[in-house]
Amino acid sequence: MINTTVNIKTFRNLVSRNKKRLRSFLTRVEKKDPKNLHLVTLEANELSWAKTDCMDCANCCKTMSPTYTQRDILRIAKYMGMTARAFKEKWLYKDRVGDWLNKSQPCQFLDIKTNLCGIYEVRPGDCAGFPHHGTKKIKDYLHVYKQNVEFCPATYRLVEFMEEGISDGKWELK
Numbered sequence: 172m173i174n175t176t177v178n179i180k181t182f183r184n185l186v187s188r189n190k191k192r193l194r195s196f197l198t199r200v201e202k203k204d205p206k207n208l209h210l211v212t213l214e215a216n217e218l219s220w221a222k223t224d225c226m227d228c229a230n231c232c233k234t235m236s237p238t239y240t241q242r243d244i245l246r247i248a249k250y251m252g253m254t255a256r257a258f259k260e261k262w263l264y265k266d267r268v269g270d271w272l273n274k275s276q277p278c279q280f281l282d283i284k285t286n287l288c289g290i291y292e293v294r295p296g297d298c299a300g301f302p303h304h305g306t307k308k309i310k311d312y313l314h315v316y317k318q319n320v321e322f323c324p325a326t327y328r329l330v331e332f333m334e335e336g337i338s339d340g341k342w343e344l345k
Contacts, residue, residue, distance in 0.1 A: 177228040177324045186321045193327070194317045196334045201313050208309050215332035216304040223325040229277075229286035234322055236273040237297035239263060244271065250293040302326045 200208065239247075241255075248258035262279055263271045273279060280289040288294055302323045303312050319326040 177223065177230070179228070179230055182230070182324050182327070186327065189327075189331075190321050193320050193330045193334065197313050197317050197320075197330060200333070201310065211333055211336065212304070212309045212329070215329050215336060218332045219304075219325050219328035222328055225325070226286050228324055229281060231301055231319075231323055232281040232286075232288065232298075233277040233283075236276065236278070237295040237301070239271040239295050239297070243295040243297075246293050247290055247295070250290060304329055 205211070237243075244255050244258060244263070248255045251258065253261070259271065262274060264274050266272055277283060278288075280294075281287075282289060288298070302319050302325055303315050304325070316326055316330055320330050321327075
């Protein structure tokens with residue numbers, strides 16, 4: 172059985188040692204514009220999830236905020252029996268670029284003891300899509316991977332597997 176336990180302290184130490192290298196690798200991949208990048212990422216993604224259990228981690232919910240769309244706000248407010256305005260006033264703030272974000276971290280909807288989301292059924296689209304590994308336009312998300320490599324162990328492992336596979340010659344970037 173593969174250990175999928177995530178120790179956040181160990182993860183943060185790994186990130187502090189390797190973040191620059193992994194981000195540099197992603198920058199090189201961006202510049203090469205490889206034809207088979209999607210296939211490389213799909214295989215690396217599969218490997219990363221075999222070693223990562225989100226329910227054991229929830230670091231994204233503890234350290235980041237999703238961007239709430241108007242549709243998200245309306246859906247969640249309805250689920251909570253509130254108006255959209257009351258929901259925004261209670262839980263969100265508008266940042267300098269006009270995005271709606273959580274007022275607090277960790278996320279107010281996260282149960283810290285169980286790492287379960289209290290609004291999972293209606294969670295924001297940003298949460299549902301996180302960490303954005305399955306997208307078909309991988310090249311358009313490499314900048315997101317650069318950011319998420321320090322917050323998400325699955326993304327960290329995905330980029331490590333990509334780098335390892337490419338440097339070992341398993342995958343070739345053309």
